[in-house]
Amino acid sequence: MDMSLVNTVANYVNVLLNETVWYFKEIAWQLVIAVIAYLCVCIFLYILLLNVSHKAWQLPGPPARVLLVIAHPDDEVMFFGPMIYWMINQRDCEVYLLCLTIGGDKKRKEELWASARILGIPEANVTILMSTQLPDDPKVQWPKNIVAETILLHVESYRINAVVTFDKRGVSGHRNHISIFYGVASLCMENKLPTYCKMYVLETVNILRKYTLVLDLPISLLSTSYWYLLSFKQRRNIHTAMRAHKSQYVWFRKLYMGFSRYAFVNTLQEINSLDLELDIDFDDE
Structure with a gap:
């Protein structure tokens, strides 16, 4: 088998693996950022609601x-x-x-x-x-x-x-x-x-x-x-x-x-x- 072909295939596989690893790292970071952002929203909303009246969202009347x-x-x-x-x-x-x-x-x-x-x-x-x-x-x-x-x-x-x-x-x-x-x-x-x-x-x-x-x-x-x-x-x-x-x-x-x-x-x-x-x-x- 031609060694140049083997090297080409090996290089292609390495590039593919590197791109795949990079892609999953990017996705992982984006997920982490999204989770942190959602946690911040939840905490902010919770603290905000504890400091305002809830009557507008409770059963009317009451x-x-x-x-x-x-x-x-x-x-x-x-x-x-x-x-x-x-x-x-x-x-x-x-x-x-x-x-x-x-x-x-x-x-x-x-x-x-x-x-x-x-x-x-x-x-x-x-x-x-x-x-x-x-x-x-x-x-x-x-x-x-x-x-x-x-x-x-x-x-x-x-x-x-x-x-x-x-x-x-x-x-x-x-x-x-x-x-x-x-x-x-x-x-x-x-x-x-x-x-x-x-x-x-x-x-x-x-x-x-x-x-x-x-x-x-x-x-x-x-x-x-x-x-x-x-x-x-x-x-x-x-x-x-x-x-x-x-x-x-x-x-x-x-x-x-x-x-x-x-x-x-x-x-x-x-x-x-x-x-x-x-x-x-x-x-x-």
Whole structure:
């Protein structure tokens, strides 16, 4: 074989390798710069928001009476903590809590009441159901008519101005969570709600966003209508309330509370009959 050809090929391979290494180094540096820039934006936005009023981005009103509907004891802390914190600290806003199961163990009722006290929700405002039609089972979809009737009864009894619950993905994909959404959706679509009451759902995010704390802040605030944000100091109240759920406060929930953006920020969307009809028709297709 001609040595000049071998040298030419070798030189070509060396040039190609060098160019490839240079290219990946450039890409790596650009990624590092992009990550640092994004971190700076997140930190700047977080510090900025801690020093301004959030009322313009919270539920309008604020509602005089808010009903939070959850499936299990501990849902209120694990998913809705930031919203509860700010609503409890608002004047002329009373929070009611409706839990549709006892979570499989009677002692969890006591834990929920203890958690509610820490959060600032009066015990008289907490209702916990025990119904064989609403079992605590992640594989069971609850009858939406039972869920809807239960919620409507509370709305009318307490003249609730705003109902807040899970969206159609239920944050964690739990069927009990999702069942509540379809219960409130049926109330909206059948026009059974009083005119003074609106419905809001907690936004479900993907797994990458779910455990990024402050890093999810720019995306969260740009993609939603209403949001509630806590400082790291304010989050201590949420963590204290979660510790009241002694039977549930195992190692993986401790990690969840440490890294979940739901213990840091809540993003909510209002739902109405027209949006729901389009959404559900799209799902059916």
